[in-house]
Amino acid sequence: MEGQSTGGGLLNDLRHRLRTATAGFLSAEWGVELDPALITWEPPPDIRFGDLSTPISLRLAKQLRRPPLEVAGALRDGLARSGLTMIGEITSTPPGFVNVRVDPAAVATALLSEIALRRQDYGIHAPSGQKVVVEHTNMNPNKAAHIGHVRNACLGDCLVRILRRSGYEVEVQNYIDDTGAQVADVVLGFHHLGAAAPPAGVRFDHYCWDLYADVHRRFEREPELKATQQEYLHLIEQGCGEVARLAKEVAQKVLAGHLRTMWGLGIHYDLLTWESDIVRKGFWRYAFEHLREQGSLVHETEGPNAGCWVVRLRDLPGFESLENPDKVLVRSNGTATYVAKDIAYQLWKFGVLGLDFDYRFYTDQPNGHGLYSSCPPEEAEQMPVGARFGRADRVVNVIDIRQKYLQDVLRHSLRQLGYARQADNSVHFSYEVVALSPKTAQELGGDVSGEAKTVYAMSGRKGIGVKADDLLAAAEAKAASEVAQRHPEMGPAEVAGLAHDIAVGAVRYYMVRFHTNTLIAFDFDDALAMQGNTGPYLQYACARARSILRRAADSVNGCPRDPGQALAWSVAKEPFGEGVELAPVEKALVMTMADFPSKIASAAVEYLPSILAEYAFTLASSFTDFYEGAPVLSAPPSEQARRIALVAAFVQVMSNVLDTLGLPSPSVL
RNA sequence: GCGCCCAUAGCUCAGCGGAACAGAGCGUCUGCCUUCUAAGCAGAGGGUCGUAGGUUCGAAUCCUACUGGGCGCGCCA
Numbered sequence A: 001m002e003g004q005s006t007g008g009g010l011l012n013d014l015r016h017r018l019r020t021a022t023a024g025f026l027s028a029e030w031g032v033e034l035d036p037a038l039i040t041w042e043p044p045p046d047i048r049f050g051d052l053s054t055p056i057s058l059r060l061a062k063q064l065r066r067p068p069l070e071v072a073g074a075l076r077d078g079l080a081r082s083g084l085t086m087i088g089e090i091t092s093t094p095p096g097f098v099n100v101r102v103d104p105a106a107v108a109t110a111l112l113s114e115i116a117l118r119r120q121d122y123g124i125h126a127p128s129g130q131k132v133v134v135e136h137t138n139m140n141p142n143k144a145a146h147i148g149h150v151r152n153a154c155l156g157d158c159l160v161r162i163l164r165r166s167g168y169e170v171e172v173q174n175y176i177d178d179t180g181a182q183v184a185d186v187v188l189g190f191h192h193l194g195a196a197a198p199p200a201g202v203r204f205d206h207y208c209w210d211l212y213a214d215v216h217r218r219f220e221r222e223p224e225l226k227a228t229q230q231e232y233l234h235l236i237e238q239g240c241g242e243v244a245r246l247a248k249e250v251a252q253k254v255l256a257g258h259l260r261t262m263w264g265l266g267i268h269y270d271l272l273t274w275e276s277d278i279v280r281k282g283f284w285r286y287a288f289e290h291l292r293e294q295g296s297l298v299h300e301t302e303g304p305n306a307g308c309w310v311v312r313l314r315d316l317p318g319f320e321s322l323e324n325p326d327k328v329l330v331r332s333n334g335t336a337t338y339v340a341k342d343i344a345y346q347l348w349k350f351g352v353l354g355l356d357f358d359y360r361f362y363t364d365q366p367n368g369h370g371l372y373s374s375c376p377p378e379e380a381e382q383m384p385v386g387a388r389f390g391r392a393d394r395v396v397n398v399i400d401i402r403q404k405y406l407q408d409v410l411r412h413s414l415r416q417l418g419y420a421r422q423a424d425n426s427v428h429f430s431y432e433v434v435a436l437s438p439k440t441a442q443e444l445g446g447d448v449s450g451e452a453k454t455v456y457a458m459s460g461r462k463g464i465g466v467k468a469d470d471l472l473a474a475a476e477a478k479a480a481s482e483v484a485q486r487h488p489e490m491g492p493a494e495v496a497g498l499a500h501d502i503a504v505g506a507v508r509y510y511m512v513r514f515h516t517n518t519l520i521a522f523d524f525d526d527a528l529a530m531q532g533n534t535g536p537y538l539q540y541a542c543a544r545a546r547s548i549l550r551r552a553a554d555s556v557n558g559c560p561r562d563p564g565q566a567l568a569w570s571v572a573k574e575p576f577g578e579g580v581e582l583a584p585v586e587k588a589l590v591m592t593m594a595d596f597p598s599k600i601a602s603a604a605v606e607y608l609p610s611i612l613a614e615y616a617f618t619l620a621s622s623f624t625d626f627y628e629g630a631p632v633l634s635a636p637p638s639e640q641a642r643r644i645a646l647v648a649a650f651v652q653v654m655s656n657v658l659d660t661l662g663l664p665s666p667s668v669l
Numbered sequence B: 001g002c003g004c005c006c007a008u009a010g011c012u013c014a015g016c017g018g019a020a021c022a023g024a025g026c027g028u029c030u031g032c033c034u035u036c037u038a039a040g041c042a043g044a045g046g047g048u049c050g051u052a053g054g055u056u057c058g059a060a061u062c063c064u065a066c067u068g069g070g071c072g073c074g075c076c077a
Helices: A010-030 A056-064 A068-081 A104-121 A147-165 A181-191 A204-221 A225-238 A241-264 A275-281 A283-293 A338-349 A401-416 A420-424 A438-443 A468-486 A492-512 A535-555 A563-572 A584-594 A596-606 A609-629 A637-661
Strands: A052-054 A087-093 A097-102 A131-135 A169-176 A271-274 A309-311 A327-330 A358-364 A370-375 A394-398 A426-429 A434-436 A520-522
Touching: A010 A052, A010 A056, A010 A068, A010 A104, A010 A584, A010 A596, A056 A068, A056 A097, A068 A087, A068 A097, A097 A104, A104 A563, A104 A584, A104 A637, A131 A147, A147 A169, A147 A394, A147 A426, A147 A434, A147 A468, A147 A492, A147 A596, A147 A609, A147 A637, A181 A204, A181 A225, A181 A241, A204 A225, A204 A241, A225 A241, A241 A468, A271 A275, A275 A283, A275 A338, A275 A370, A283 A338, A327 A338, A327 A401, A338 A401, A401 A420, A401 A426, A420 A426, A434 A438, A468 A492, A492 A535, A492 A609, A492 A637, A535 A563, A535 A609, A535 A637, A563 A637, A584 A609, A584 A637, A596 A609, A596 A637, A609 A637
Parallel strands: A131 A169, A131 A394, A169 A271, A271 A370, A394 A426, A434 A520
Antiparallel strands: A052 A097, A087 A097, A309 A327, A358 A370
């Protein structure tokens, strides 16, 4: 909304100036008042037309009752007179476009100085002073993670990185439902059905994957077990006794597996929030008293909700056609519904509940950041100075699209209960699920005998799905064999390390490159692909660039070995002076690199990591074109510093892009 | 029944606040490693953008209807 031109990057500034100049001219010349933000200046389909074009004349022609081309011509002349810097030739072309060509040397000089100055911060926007809480992963702690959880965590983590680069303070929370039916089922498996402890070498969460499916098979055969299931659930909810203790143990052991899996993918958290702590602390009871006092809750005495406390949603758009649009928060038996607890929890995230958790340090993480956790009062520890969890300006819940209705209920309930600002700042980051392609479903032993379907849903209860760790292992195995083939000089440990980085690159890119609206029909061959539009292709482009710099340091007089220093060194030679003619591939690379900050901004505003994924592929392709068309080491001396500068700048920008996507950036591939 | 999402090349997907020939990857075919990493590159072939209407000088993009898929609509979580 605001500050569009601050820290938005070179190209964005240019666009901003063009919009303003265009709007100014339209107003002065014809008295047409347009919001500059609505005047598009985007690259035309063919660069022969120019670097940026606007179709605004086509839109205005009718209103002005003049031929589009004539309007375009007048705009062209007007812009030419406005003295825009970094702009070269301005043209108008049929049917009525105005095109500008930038001054590539001027852009390159400014861009490379900025990259050399800001290094890993290139693409970071000015601080907004706002705090965003992002909740993602949120797995039931009762079995191993599957590929649907991986999509959640990869999208969530990528969004976190995008928001951080957009200038927000971001706190990452991972909610652990340790008192739910799913945990109860596994506890029942151990305690009531006498399941053995996992054999040595089998991870606890993997073992529970099968155990959970076993328990559900028993439920099918022995319906009377349902009563025991309820019994266990109640014992766990009450939080005392052997069963509750076992539940906590199961949850913690499974969580340890989940964390190991996610850390392996480069995903970390700031805070774990436990359902049991929300219950113990009485978040809902507290919220209920408060809401009742201020009269925003309704106690129904008749109708289908008689005896319940509800929030009225019947007048809201999207709810009016429902059979029973109001939402029950307290059942007629006095117990709270899930949404009720969620409302209290959401209020806590915004810091307006009036109650807080107790906290303790939970564990160190591989990225060096401590992970904290809510906890029972007796375990509470002093938190580091300045640590303040929650109190967000905005809350983003990363949950798949099947939760849309509940998230809508949550947001509208907040509004109806008097928290309009919090409702406005509650975001459901939704995405389509990961399902199995018919081929994959069949390989996993799913029942594909019935009517042919396009996709098959995963089912934890049936034990049908792809485990996150199995996908990672398959990717690592494939990458390892490629690495070993290409680098016979590497030892086994080095091969394994590199293979891991590549596998993570492949999996993470696969999970974020799709639009969030796209249902992923998971296929092993697609997910493990390492050629074309894939993570390893991006990593490869970066590794190749690093390789050039290594060789340049060996063969070019004075060129430093470190990429950052090489960039500073080459930029200091002022290689883009007056009259320098850039090759098309050089110019294209400059323009693409200049676009990074605005891509971060779009991805953040639209909540679409795929925008960044697409940009990453464009940037890598841009470098590959440069690589093929503009030799560096064999370039004439007059061009060599310039090309070293471009390569070094690319290494920096691509590293930043990969970091934002959460992909490792190995120096050799 | 109501609501949301999806339908674009053989396959997997971009594009969808209208506009300059509909793009990419994979797969297929033809080439390119004694010059910076061939996980690469060049080229060929492949599409009446689900169907039918409508709005517009102009529609894959906006509107309506339909068809076919996916999902959601609890005093479950």
